[in-house]
Amino acid sequence: MATGHMIKAFDEELDALRGTVCEMGGIAEQAIVEAMEARVRGDLEAAARVVERDRRIDELETEIENVAVRIMACGSPTPDELREVVAALKIAGVVERIGDYAKNIAKRVPSVEDSRIRPVSLLPEMARIASEMVHNVLDAFAARDPEKARLVRERDVAVDDFYNSIFRALLTHMMENPHNITPATHLLFVARNLERIGDHATNVAEMVYFAATGAHLGDRAKGADTTGIAADEIGNDPYGR
Amino acid sequence: MATGHMIKAFDEELDALRGTVCEMGGIAEQAIVEAMEARVRGDLEAAARVVERDRRIDELETEIENVAVRIMACGSPTPDELREVVAALKIAGVVERIGDYAKNIAKRVPSVEDSRIRPVSLLPEMARIASEMVHNVLDAFAARDPEKARLVRERDVAVDDFYNSIFRALLTHMMENPHNITPATHLLFVARNLERIGDHATNVAEMVYFAATGAHLGDRAKGADTTGIAADEIGNDPYGR
Numbered sequence: 001m002a003t004g005h006m007i008k009a010f011d012e013e014l015d016a017l018r019g020t021v022c023e024m025g026g027i028a029e030q031a032i033v034e035a036m037e038a039r040v041r042g043d044l045e046a047a048a049r050v051v052e053r054d055r056r057i058d059e060l061e062t063e064i065e066n067v068a069v070r071i072m073a074c075g076s077p078t079p080d081e082l083r084e085v086v087a088a089l090k091i092a093g094v095v096e097r098i099g100d101y102a103k104n105i106a107k108r109v110p111s112v113e114d115s116r117i118r119p120v121s122l123l124p125e126m127a128r129i130a131s132e133m134v135h136n137v138l139d140a141f142a143a144r145d146p147e148k149a150r151l152v153r154e155r156d157v158a159v160d161d162f163y164n165s166i167f168r169a170l171l172t173h174m175m176e177n178p179h180n181i182t183p184a185t186h187l188l189f190v191a192r193n194l195e196r197i198g199d200h201a202t203n204v205a206e207m208v209y210f211a212a213t214g215a216h217l218g219d220r221a222k223g224a225d226t227t228g229i230a231a232d233e234i235g236n237d238p239y240g241r
Numbered sequence: 242m243a244t245g246h247m248i249k250a251f252d253e254e255l256d257a258l259r260g261t262v263c264e265m266g267g268i269a270e271q272a273i274v275e276a277m278e279a280r281v282r283g284d285l286e287a288a289a290r291v292v293e294r295d296r297r298i299d300e301l302e303t304e305i306e307n308v309a310v311r312i313m314a315c316g317s318p319t320p321d322e323l324r325e326v327v328a329a330l331k332i333a334g335v336v337e338r339i340g341d342y343a344k345n346i347a348k349r350v351p352s353v354e355d356s357r358i359r360p361v362s363l364l365p366e367m368a369r370i371a372s373e374m375v376h377n378v379l380d381a382f383a384a385r386d387p388e389k390a391r392l393v394r395e396r397d398v399a400v401d402d403f404y405n406s407i408f409r410a411l412l413t414h415m416m417e418n419p420h421n422i423t424p425a426t427h428l429l430f431v432a433r434n435l436e437r438i439g440d441h442a443t444n445v446a447e448m449v450y451f452a453a454t455g456a457h458l459g460d461r462a463k464g465a466d467t468t469g470i471a472a473d474e475i476g477n478d479p480y481g482r
Contacts, residue, residue: 069323072313082310089327093334171422178416185412185429192430 010081013071017064017088018142024060024095025138027053029131031102032197036127039109039190050106057099064092087211091141094200098134101193101200108186122169123190126162129155130194133201141208149208152201153217159198166191251322254312258305258329259383265301265336266379268294270372272343273438277368280350280431291347298340305333328452332382335441339375342434342441349427363410364431367403370396371435374442378449387453393446394458400439407432 031050038046068085071077077085105127133152140148170184170191209217272291279287309326312318318326346368374393381389411429414421450458 065324065327069320069327072323073318073320076317077314079310079314082313083306086306086310086330089330090334093331171426174415174422175419181412181415181422185426188426188429189433 010071010075010077013067013074014081014084014088017067017071017085020060020064020067021088021092021095022138022142024057024064024092024099025134027057027060028095028099028102029134029138031057031099031106032127032131032134032194035102035106035109036124038106040124042109044109047106047109051103054099054103057096061092061096065089084211087207091204091207094204095134095138098197098200101197104193105190108190122162122166123187123194126159126166126191126194129159129162130197130201133159133198137201137204137208141204144208144212146209146212149205149212150217152205153209156198156202159195163191163195251312251316251318254308254315255322255325255329258308258312258326261301261305261308262329262333262336263379263383265298265305265333265340266375268298268301269336269340269343270375270379272298272340272347273368273372273375273435276343276347276350277365279347281365283350285350288347288350292344295340295344298337302333302337306330325452328448332445332448335445336375336379339438339441342438345434346431349431363403363407364428364435367400367407367432367435370400370403371438371442374400374439378442378445381446382449385449385453387450390446390449390453391458394443394450397439397443400436404432404436 031053034046035050037043038050068089072082072085133155136148136155137152139145140152167188170188173180174184206217209215272294275287276291278284279291309330313323313326374396377389377396378393380386381393408429411425411432415425447458450456
């Protein structure tokens with residue numbers, strides 16, 4: 001990237017912009033874990049707090065757009081500098097979507113009566129990994145660390161494996177007992193939200209890697225998909241290869 | 242908006258940018274219908290064509306980012322002009338996601354054996370409405386027509402109603418016969434992809450309305466949600482209210 005060419009003021013503005021994106025990410029990361037804890041405990045108040053806090057993520061995205069426009073309007077940034085701003089805007093958009101998925105998990109708390117269903121015990125661990133991926137990919141973004149970004153993408157294989165196991169386990173629960181069908185369907189959507197969070201963190205990892213190295217990470221390992229669904233939901237490569 | 246203040250060249254560049262966003266939208270709109278037709282006919286080749294064509298949507302998004310950077314770098318656009326470019330980038334990102342959902346429907350074709358399941362007959366109509374929403378919201382974007390944008394958002398209520406009906410019907414099919422559980426689960430995800438497309442078209446409608454009027458559309462009608470899931474998936478207001 002053209003960091004070397006940047007005038008200091010622009011560089012500082014861009015770092016501040018990155019900082020706000022990371023602040024968004026911190027809220028989203030926390031929301032994933034808290035939403036899952038609320039679900040496991042059936043804690044409606046904690047779930048409501050997660051839903052309420054998502055507004056803050058949306059406010060930060062709007063703030064980021066305004067700051068981005070301001071710094072693009074001051075001075076005359078080079079195309080490479082503009083690309084950096086556009087990348088920050090794009091990543092902020094992905095973080096907003098991650099916050100949405102966490103909110104969706106929290107919103108689903110009231111409608112889940114799944115005490116009898118075992119795979120719920122896998123979901124908190126899946127949530128922990130997804131949350132760590134969000135944390136680490138934003139560290140990689142702030143530090144422009146391609147290696148850290150690469151490692152985040154590798155972890156997505158574990159999230160897909162969790163999704164596949166949970167998906168299959170839920171199908172068997174549905175088949176065993178029709179009373180499990182409705183709660184299992186809700187759990188299926190919770191697992192899907194976590195799987196999507198992993199995919200979005202992976203998309204960000206690919207953007208960070210490309211921005212730092214100018215090279216694309218190779219194709220994703222999709223071997224982990226065994227449901228015929230998880231792979232359907234793997235996000236597009238941000239560079240459309 | 243500050244259209245009046247724009248220098249002509251910028252305005253023409255921006256119109257060209259909008260044109261490319263609409264071209265993306267046209268491909269996505271067509272992909273939704275073709276993916277559903279392929280699913281209904283079990284036509285794997287047609288499904289593969291839809292998946293393949295999604296690459297073009299991704300290429301166009303990359304192209305839009307490059308053009309946006311170029312026009313932001315030429316001359317010195319005003320903050321309002323930059324906002325217009327940022328809005329076009331944001332809408333291109335949403336269209337890319339819509340294309341993804343269509344691709345996901347097409348990818349699911351091979352894994353669906355649902356001949357015995359009735360609600361499949363509702364899905365093509367739901368797909369038609371979702372596809373029309375995408376078409377109309379991009380017309381509204383190109384024409385900066387807030388009334389057309391408002392009407393698109395109203396149609397999303399119909400998409401949510403379809404989703405709710407299909408969701409409930411699929412649950413009953415699962416309960417009636419365990420052999421229906423796997424195909425019904427796949428259909429559930431097809432319906433969800435269509436429901437998400439409607440939400441994304443609605444997000445764009447809200448952006449277009451705001452850009453054209455400076456005012457926000459009121460809260461969405463969420464009364465249509467009766468599954469406790471559709472509402473979970475309603476996208477965030479793009480302005481984070």
